[in-house]
Amino acid sequence: MQKKKLVLVGNGMAGVRTIEEIIKVSAEEFEITIFGSEPHPNYNRILLSKVLQGDTKVTDITLNDWDWYRENNIELYTGETVTGIDSENKVVTTDSGRTQPYDELILATGSLPFMLPLPGADKEGVTAFRDIRDTDIMLDASKKFKKAAVIGGGLLGLEAARGLLNLGMEVSVIHIAPYLMERQLDPTAAKLLQTELEKQGMNFLLEKNTEEIVGKDRVEGLKFKDGSFLEADLVVMAVGIKPNVELAKISGIPVNRGIVVDDYMRTGISNVYAVGECAEHRGIVYGLVAPLYEQGKALAADICGKAAKPYEGSVLSTQLKVSGVEVFSAGDFMEDETKKSIKVFDEQEGVYKKIVLRGNQIVGAVLFGDSKDGNRLFSMIQKQSDISDTSKVAILQPVGGEAEESLVAAMSADDIICGCNGVSKGTIVQAIQEKGCTSVDAIKACTSASRSCGGCKPLVADLLQHTLGAEFDGQAKTEAVCSCTTLSRDEIVAEIREKGLTHVKEVMNVLGWETEEGCSKCRPALNYYLGMVNPIQYQDERESRFVNERMHANIQKDGTYSVVPRMYGGVTNSKDLRKIADVVDKYDIPLVKMTGGQRIDLLGVKKEDVPKVWEDLNMPSGFAYGKSLRTVKTCVGEQFCRFGTQDSISLGIALEKKYEGLATPHKVKMAVSACPRNCAESGIKDLGVVGIDGGWEIYVGGNGGTHLRAADLLYKVKTDEEVIEITSAYLQYYRETANYLERTSAWIERVGLQHVKEVLDDLETRKDLCGRMEEALSTYKDPWKEILEDNKVNNDLFGTLVKS
Numbered sequence: 001m002q003k004k005k006l007v008l009v010g011n012g013m014a015g016v017r018t019i020e021e022i023i024k025v026s027a028e029e030f031e032i033t034i035f036g037s038e039p040h041p042n043y044n045r046i047l048l049s050k051v052l053q054g055d056t057k058v059t060d061i062t063l064n065d066w067d068w069y070r071e072n073n074i075e076l077y078t079g080e081t082v083t084g085i086d087s088e089n090k091v092v093t094t095d096s097g098r099t100q101p102y103d104e105l106i107l108a109t110g111s112l113p114f115m116l117p118l119p120g121a122d123k124e125g126v127t128a129f130r131d132i133r134d135t136d137i138m139l140d141a142s143k144k145f146k147k148a149a150v151i152g153g154g155l156l157g158l159e160a161a162r163g164l165l166n167l168g169m170e171v172s173v174i175h176i177a178p179y180l181m182e183r184q185l186d187p188t189a190a191k192l193l194q195t196e197l198e199k200q201g202m203n204f205l206l207e208k209n210t211e212e213i214v215g216k217d218r219v220e221g222l223k224f225k226d227g228s229f230l231e232a233d234l235v236v237m238a239v240g241i242k243p244n245v246e247l248a249k250i251s252g253i254p255v256n257r258g259i260v261v262d263d264y265m266r267t268g269i270s271n272v273y274a275v276g277e278c279a280e281h282r283g284i285v286y287g288l289v290a291p292l293y294e295q296g297k298a299l300a301a302d303i304c305g306k307a308a309k310p311y312e313g314s315v316l317s318t319q320l321k322v323s324g325v326e327v328f329s330a331g332d333f334m335e336d337e338t339k340k341s342i343k344v345f346d347e348q349e350g351v352y353k354k355i356v357l358r359g360n361q362i363v364g365a366v367l368f369g370d371s372k373d374g375n376r377l378f379s380m381i382q383k384q385s386d387i388s389d390t391s392k393v394a395i396l397q398p399v400g401g402e403a404e405e406s407l408v409a410a411m412s413a414d415d416i417i418c419g420c421n422g423v424s425k426g427t428i429v430q431a432i433q434e435k436g437c438t439s440v441d442a443i444k445a446c447t448s449a450s451r452s453c454g455g456c457k458p459l460v461a462d463l464l465q466h467t468l469g470a471e472f473d474g475q476a477k478t479e480a481v482c483s484c485t486t487l488s489r490d491e492i493v494a495e496i497r498e499k500g501l502t503h504v505k506e507v508m509n510v511l512g513w514e515t516e517e518g519c520s521k522c523r524p525a526l527n528y529y530l531g532m533v534n535p536i537q538y539q540d541e542r543e544s545r546f547v548n549e550r551m552h553a554n555i556q557k558d559g560t561y562s563v564v565p566r567m568y569g570g571v572t573n574s575k576d577l578r579k580i581a582d583v584v585d586k587y588d589i590p591l592v593k594m595t596g597g598q599r600i601d602l603l604g605v606k607k608e609d610v611p612k613v614w615e616d617l618n619m620p621s622g623f624a625y626g627k628s629l630r631t632v633k634t635c636v637g638e639q640f641c642r643f644g645t646q647d648s649i650s651l652g653i654a655l656e657k658k659y660e661g662l663a664t665p666h667k668v669k670m671a672v673s674a675c676p677r678n679c680a681e682s683g684i685k686d687l688g689v690v691g692i693d694g695g696w697e698i699y700v701g702g703n704g705g706t707h708l709r710a711a712d713l714l715y716k717v718k719t720d721e722e723v724i725e726i727t728s729a730y731l732q733y734y735r736e737t738a739n740y741l742e743r744t745s746a747w748i749e750r751v752g753l754q755h756v757k758e759v760l761d762d763l764e765t766r767k768d769l770c771g772r773m774e775e776a777l778s779t780y781k782d783p784w785k786e787i788l789e790d791n792k793v794n795n796d797l798f799g800t801l802v803k804s
């Protein structure tokens with residue numbers, strides 16, 4: 001059956017979640033194409049606040065990595081904006097001139113930050129806070145400048161302000177209303193919040209209306225309508241958002257404030273849906289993920305032709321993501337003639353709780369200082385619970401002084417634990433009891449709870465503790481390798497050994513993987529563990545490797561490849577240099593560059609030329625792309641240097657020849673310096689050797705990358721043979737005990753240098769490790785040669801045939 005063409009415009013949180021839902025309902029029905037203006041795969045926009053606050057890194061907030069798109073056969077065009085929709089001919093066009101036909105079209109274009117149209121708003125140093133680019137602008141500015149002004153004292157403005165404080169800036173928040181977060185809080189809670197944030201170092205200017213942003217090219221300050229002035233060299237506008245509807249509007253799709261949709265997210269034009277912050281449902285445009293994900297579910301069922309539960313609107317709840325502050329707000333939180341409140345206010349402790357009732361129904365709540373009851377109250381609001389039978393004040397203190405744990409115990413099965421993803425206590429308990437989930441990560445994988453803002457993680461952990469009791473502590477330490485399983489690395493390796501498992505698919509079947517195909521985290525890891533356990537029998541599964549390892553070359557950002565041939569110990573000769581020069585000319589290679597590991601990198605090689613370049617070079621692969629030994633950097637040593645006490649080059653070459661091509665959990669870099677002056681930088685390598693009088697020192701666990709770490713001295717030895725013996729035993733122990741993708745620097749911190757020493761001090765163990773290392777090394781074959789000799793693989797990978 002011909003698949004239907006499904007096009008998604010907008011590669012953001014709501015759009016991609018909807019695609020996930022569609023794949024869950026009907027994986028085979030659609031050929032999916034996604035366009036996204038941003039140059040990234042789908043990431044967790046919510047966590048940009050945490051990135052700015054220094055709690056996480058941009059690289060850790062990806063929700064769906066490139067492999068996810070590939071694995072689900074989704075054609076993804078990033079950095080490409082859809083500029084027109086021809087709904088008659090069912091085609092979209094993009095800013096790169098591409099046209100893409102569709103059978104079904106989903107618009108998920110999100111919002112645009114509202115930028116106050118002030119004179120000077122275009123000056124350098126004025127930014128919104130919406131995406132990775134804005135976050136980078138703020139991170140950069142904080143390194144060079146001191147004074148930040150945030151316009152807008154809502155959720156976004158306060159989270160930005162906390163981030164800028166953490167980055168060492170002086171921060172003023174300019175707010176137009178008389179109190180903060182007036183859309184979520186009442187004046188009492190807002191005042192408490194302001195006091196707490198002032199204690200943290202924030203400065204507030206309330207009821208201030210900005211008139212102008214002043215400065216030459218760069219912003220220098222803000223002028224206010226009351227004539228006052230504030231110095232600032234960074235201005236962040238956080239004054240709300242507006243639905244991004246321009247594309248829909250020019251394409252004739254009915255638009256009000258947002259794109260108008262029905263209860264299945266259908267727009268006024270057939271086969272065109274809208275979801276997320278760009279959509280307007282029953283007159284409401286939502287700006288939090290929980291309702292957007294609910295919308296996505298309804299859309300997914302409808303588009304797949306299944307009986308869909310209509311989307312009927314959402315009650316909202318919010319929490320501010322600022323550490324040290326607990327603020328919660330939900331539903332209709334302001335009193336009026338029809339709504340009365342019950343309040344508890346402990347001024348001494350700074351705790352304020354309020355519920356708002358319409359008759360006997362609870363319709364809203366505000367909590368400050370202690371937001372633990374937030375989820376329970378939110379569930380009551382969503383269910384419109386009638387509280388006539390309950391003592392009203394007890395609703396605000398339901399567990400009166402009992403142990404914290406009884407909070408989750410007191411929740412009913414349909415109480416929501418994860419507001420963002422709408423996951424109830426019952427669903428999580430079911431995942432623990434029926435699917436064997438034993439960690440927060442495993443629960444995230446099974447149920448999506450904690451996958452968005454992460455605010456519910458402590459509650460999920462409490463629920464795990466409560467459900468598993470004594471079992472929890474022990475099990476909590478073992479993290480699942482990924483969301484496809486609840487098993488940890490150690491459990492998987494043990495099962496592979498015990499059950500004699502030999503293939504990635506077999507591991508998944510036998511060990512009850514949640515997903516049929518696994519994911520980009522577990523597949524390469526399983527491929528490695530299988531090869532490590534059984535190096536002789538195991539057939540490497542190319543398709544389970546990361547793309548660079550599959551291609552045996554690094555893909556560059558423009559789609560070309562880099563080729564780095566092996567040069568043992570960083571030593572070359574005129575013959576190899578001539579070959580390299582000829583190859584560079586013949587294939588028009590734009591850049592030749594020395595690497596940090598003393599190799600020559602040919603950059604910008606066209607995909608179809610890669611095998612031909614390998615063939616003409618006729619040199620072994622340098623494994624510059626691999627989880628493997630990369631290079632052994634050497635200093636010139638005793639042969640030429642007057643300080644040299646040892647032959648660093650010969651030892652470096654011997655090490656590189658011995659361990660080349662060895663599969664390791666992560667890349668391994670080595671160096672050999674012939675004296676303590678350490679010109680080859682042995683102190684920041686995974687394994688570094690330093691010449692001393694009458695022998696060598698062996699250092700381990702060094703890292704010169706993002707997580708800079710000086711290597712630890714492991715042993716002093718006398719001979720080259722001893723260096724090799726210790727290296728073999730050390731590397732083999734790392735291979736056998738590290739998590740896949742764990743560098744030696746992280747591994748040594750985890751297992752402890754002393755522990756590793758004790759293992760290697762045991763001569764029997766050392767011998768066994770060396771024996772297993774020899775076994776692993778015996779399987780080495782140069783991958784470039786192998787591919788050149790296999791026309792099919794060559795053709796599959798590069799679309800070229802080198803040998804006839």
Ligand SMILES: Cc1cc2nc3c(=O)[nH]c(=O)nc-3n(C[C@H](O)[C@H](O)[C@H](O)COP(=O)(O)OP(=O)(O)OC[C@H]3O[C@@H](n4cnc5c(N)ncnc54)[C@H](O)[C@@H]3O)c2cc1C
Binds near residue numbers: 009083156
């Ligand atoms: C710093 C920050 C913190 C937040 N914290 C929270 C929180 O704690 N809790 C919460 O619930 N919500 C939070 N939010 C809001 C939440 O991130 C949004 O509600 C959610 O991301 C909206 O999803 P969306 O898919 O509708 O829009 P977006 O995530 O904005 O995605 C839309 C995407 O479409 C792309 N696009 C637009 N037009 C086109 C086009 N024509 N062609 C191609 N691509 C296009 C855009 O570039 C964008 O990448 C936060 C937002 C920010 C900025």
Ligand SMILES: NC(=O)c1ccc[n+]([C@@H]2O[C@H](COP(=O)([O-])OP(=O)(O)OC[C@H]3O[C@@H](n4cnc5c(N)ncnc54)[C@H](O)[C@@H]3O)[C@@H](O)[C@H]2O)c1
Binds near residue numbers: 157208210238318
């Ligand atoms: N923790 C969370 O849930 C969270 C965090 C960040 C962002 N978000 C979402 O992101 C979106 C954007 O957040 P936001 O805070 O910008 O929107 P918002 O509309 O909630 O708040 C904007 C604030 O700016 C103030 N403002 C408006 N004009 C102003 C002016 N000229 N001068 C000074 N202040 C002015 C308003 O009074 C308002 O309080 C919202 O949908 C929000 O829900 C949520």
Ligand code: SF4
Binds near residue numbers: 643644673678680
């Ligand atoms: S490390 Fe010592 S021997 Fe090697 S080059 Fe430097 S000074 Fe010379």
Ligand code: FES
Binds near residue numbers: 456
């Ligand atoms: S409440 Fe946000 S991820 Fe669970």
